[in-house]
Amino acid sequence: xxxxxxxxxxxxxxxxxxxxxxxxxxxxxxxxxxxxxxxxxxxxxxxxxxxxxxxxxxxxxxxxxxxxxxxxxxxxxxxxxxxxxxxxxxxxxxxxxxxxxxxxxxxxxxxxxxxxxxxxxxxxxxxxxxxxxxxxxxxxxxxxxxxxxxxxxxxxxxxxxxxxxxxxxxxxxxxxxxxxxxxxxxxxxxxxxxxxxxxxxxxxxxxxxxxxxxxxxxxxxxxxxxxxxxxxxxxxxxxxxxxxxxxxxxxxxxxxxxxxxxxxxxxxxxxxxxxxxxxxxxxxxxxxxxxxxxxxxxxxxxxxxxxxxxxxxxxxxxxxxxxxxxxxxxxxxxxxxxxxxxxxxx
Amino acid sequence: xxxxxxxxxxxxxxxxxxxxxxxxxxxxxxxxxxxxxxxxxxxxxxxxxxxxxxxxxxxxxxxxxxxxxxxxxxxxxxxxxxxxxxxxxxxxxxxxxxxxxxxxxxxxxxxxxxxxxxxxxxxxxxxxxxxxxxxxxxxxxxxxxxxxxxxxxxxxxxxxxxxxxxxxxxxxxxxxxxxxxxxxxxxxxxxxxxxxxxxxxxxxxxxxxxxxxxxxxxxxxxxxxxxxxxxxxxxxxxxxxxxxxxxxxxxxxxxxxxxxxxxxxxxxxxxxxxxxxxxxx
Numbered sequence: 001x002x003x004x005x006x007x008x009x010x011x012x013x014x015x016x017x018x019x020x021x022x023x024x025x026x027x028x029x030x031x032x033x034x035x036x037x038x039x040x041x042x043x044x045x046x047x048x049x050x051x052x053x054x055x056x057x058x059x060x061x062x063x064x065x066x067x068x069x070x071x072x073x074x075x076x077x078x079x080x081x082x083x084x085x086x087x088x089x090x091x092x093x094x095x096x097x098x099x100x101x102x103x104x105x106x107x108x109x110x111x112x113x114x115x116x117x118x119x120x121x122x123x124x125x126x127x128x129x130x131x132x133x134x135x136x137x138x139x140x141x142x143x144x145x146x147x148x149x150x151x152x153x154x155x156x157x158x159x160x161x162x163x164x165x166x167x168x169x170x171x172x173x174x175x176x177x178x179x180x181x182x183x184x185x186x187x188x189x190x191x192x193x194x195x196x197x198x199x200x201x202x203x204x205x206x207x208x209x210x211x212x213x214x215x216x217x218x219x220x221x222x223x224x225x226x227x228x229x230x231x232x233x234x235x236x237x238x239x240x241x242x243x244x245x246x247x248x249x250x251x252x253x254x255x256x257x258x259x260x261x262x263x264x265x266x267x268x269x270x271x272x273x274x275x276x277x278x279x280x281x282x283x284x285x286x287x288x289x290x291x292x293x294x295x296x297x298x299x300x301x302x303x304x305x306x307x308x309x310x311x312x313x314x315x316x317x318x319x320x321x322x323x324x325x326x327x328x329x330x331x332x333x334x335x336x337x338x339x340x341x342x343x344x345x346x
Numbered sequence: 347x348x349x350x351x352x353x354x355x356x357x358x359x360x361x362x363x364x365x366x367x368x369x370x371x372x373x374x375x376x377x378x379x380x381x382x383x384x385x386x387x388x389x390x391x392x393x394x395x396x397x398x399x400x401x402x403x404x405x406x407x408x409x410x411x412x413x414x415x416x417x418x419x420x421x422x423x424x425x426x427x428x429x430x431x432x433x434x435x436x437x438x439x440x441x442x443x444x445x446x447x448x449x450x451x452x453x454x455x456x457x458x459x460x461x462x463x464x465x466x467x468x469x470x471x472x473x474x475x476x477x478x479x480x481x482x483x484x485x486x487x488x489x490x491x492x493x494x495x496x497x498x499x500x501x502x503x504x505x506x507x508x509x510x511x512x513x514x515x516x517x518x519x520x521x522x523x524x525x526x527x528x529x530x531x532x533x534x535x536x537x538x539x540x541x542x543x544x545x546x547x548x549x550x551x552x553x554x555x556x557x558x559x560x561x562x563x564x565x566x567x568x569x570x571x572x573x574x575x576x577x578x579x580x581x582x583x584x585x586x587x588x589x590x591x592x593x594x595x596x597x598x599x600x601x602x603x604x605x606x607x608x609x610x611x612x613x614x615x616x617x618x619x620x621x622x623x624x625x626x627x
Contacts, residue, residue, distance in 0.1 A: 238422030238450035
């Protein structure tokens with residue numbers, strides 16, 4: 001990596017392959033760590049009689065592997081979504097939840113709990129389904145309100161996000177105060193970040209949709225570079241800004257909604273990972289997006305491993321760990337790289 | 347040949363008319379400065395010419411075709427725009443920023459070709475920005491930064507450059523540097539330059555023609571010496587002053603209420619032969 005030099009396809013390919021290798025190593029290492037330390041050899045060694053259960057194999061395949069895959073796809077989705085929202089809103093403080101996705105998902109989840117629904121859709125509970133619908137519906141509402149203030153009005157979009165967020169938060173508080181305490185407790189716990197998922201079908205569908213979203217975002221990454229200079233500038237450089245903004249918003253909102261419906265609200269990943277990657281690799285979205293996806297996956301796998309080990313056999317909500325670990329980590333990066341290239345690579 | 351033709355153009359925000367019945371032509375390779383008081387519609391006109399805004403009435407033709415007939419990509423092949431002083435939020439380097447001008451020409455995988463790199467290299471050289479090509483744009487001075495954005499506009503390889511007050515926050519030296527770069531682009535590469543400015547004296551030095559937009563929807567366009575008349579400037583800008591010539595260049599000197607009028611009457615309207623710079627101020 002040489003700061004300031006233009007990116008080449010060869011350099012990008014080398015960076016992505018290196019990042020994926022590191023991710024696989026972290027995934028493998030974290031799958032062996034937990035309240036019960038298991039060894040790779042033990043996982044795949046015969047358990048004795050045919051009907052006997054190999055506990056290491058059971059833990060690895062049915063508990064840790066799905067959890068690690070889930071953390072990977074949620075971390076990748078949130079990090080990429082953060083990159084996109086920061087670019088489109090030209091706001092370093094933007095994160096995947098800035099346009100009201102969190103309150104929309106929360107409202108959806110609370111409504112599902114209060115309604116007492118008891119069915120599953122493709123293996124998902126009503127809470128997850130309603131959270132997904134609430135998240136996407138809120139982004140659409142914010143986008144619709146924001147666009148009425150002007151096609152390229154970023155401030156209008158942000159204000160619409162703040163107002164809708166505040167309104168939905170108030171509705172959540174109201175519903176929380178009238179709902180039964182047990183229902184509310186389970187919903188709040190779910191919203192704090194929940195990395196348990198045993199259904200591989202759900203995981204593969206989630207991973208497929210997140211991967212498709214990341215590929216789609218990569219495809220428009222040169223246009224995102226231009227949009228970082230504002231819609232008018234990008235348009236005068238030949239970028240169809242309306243189309244690019246709509247595609248980017250739709251994909252970022254969709255992958256965030258997928259992440260929220262799978263794991264609740266995991267904070268900090270979408271804010272800290274894009275900045276960390278930007279400080280080290282620069283702001284070019286052709287590199288920033290794929291590297292942030294891998295870095296987000298690594299970050300959340302590591303954070304979730306801490307969440308399930310530090311107070312074992314109990315578990316911490318992963319959002320607590322992402323904030324506690326991510327904050328100082330980000331500060332170290334900030335101090336180290338600000339000395340070299342200035343804040344945000346200036 | 348006229349590369350820009352504006353006929354009976356009108357535009358307004360809500361109910362307030364900003365431009366009304368504006369008609370003018372810009373010849374290919376001409377340097378046109380657009381001047382006028384605040385609120386006269388200079389930046390609005392530039393946004394109309396760049397396709398950001400759509401006219402309420404009238405037509406704009408670029409290279410013979412109506413501006414509405416161009417796609418965003420096709421218009422970017424004809425017109426490049428440099429806006430007012432701007433600091434990017436994220437830390438793109440100079441070369442990354444200038445390369446963005448080639449975005450519509452990138453290959454399917456989103457990377458520039460050798461031709462794109464050569465065009466960018468020439469643009470950096472033309473604006474004297476190659477020396478800091480790997481530095482972050484945000485770390486540059488205002489003058490250097492504007493030269494980078496002009497380099498980006500040049501890298502679009504368009505026939506027309508539109509600039510909205512590109513020197514508004516710069517000191518005198520950097521203002522002159524920017525105008526020199528633009529004049530070179532006009533003379534050496536045949537670019538058509540349309541520039542919005544508040545500095546009519548600097549514009550008078552470099553531009554071939556001036557479009558003077560007045561409040562009350564009046565406008566005047568013509569060669570610099572025809573437009574820079576005392577009564578006209580006083581009327582358009584609502585300020586007292588006088589025009590003169592130094593080194594064969596027209597200028598306007600405004601005189602405010604407390605200005606020291608030390609011998610305007612003796613002001614030579616033609617430069618003295620012995621010392622053309624000897625201006626009695």
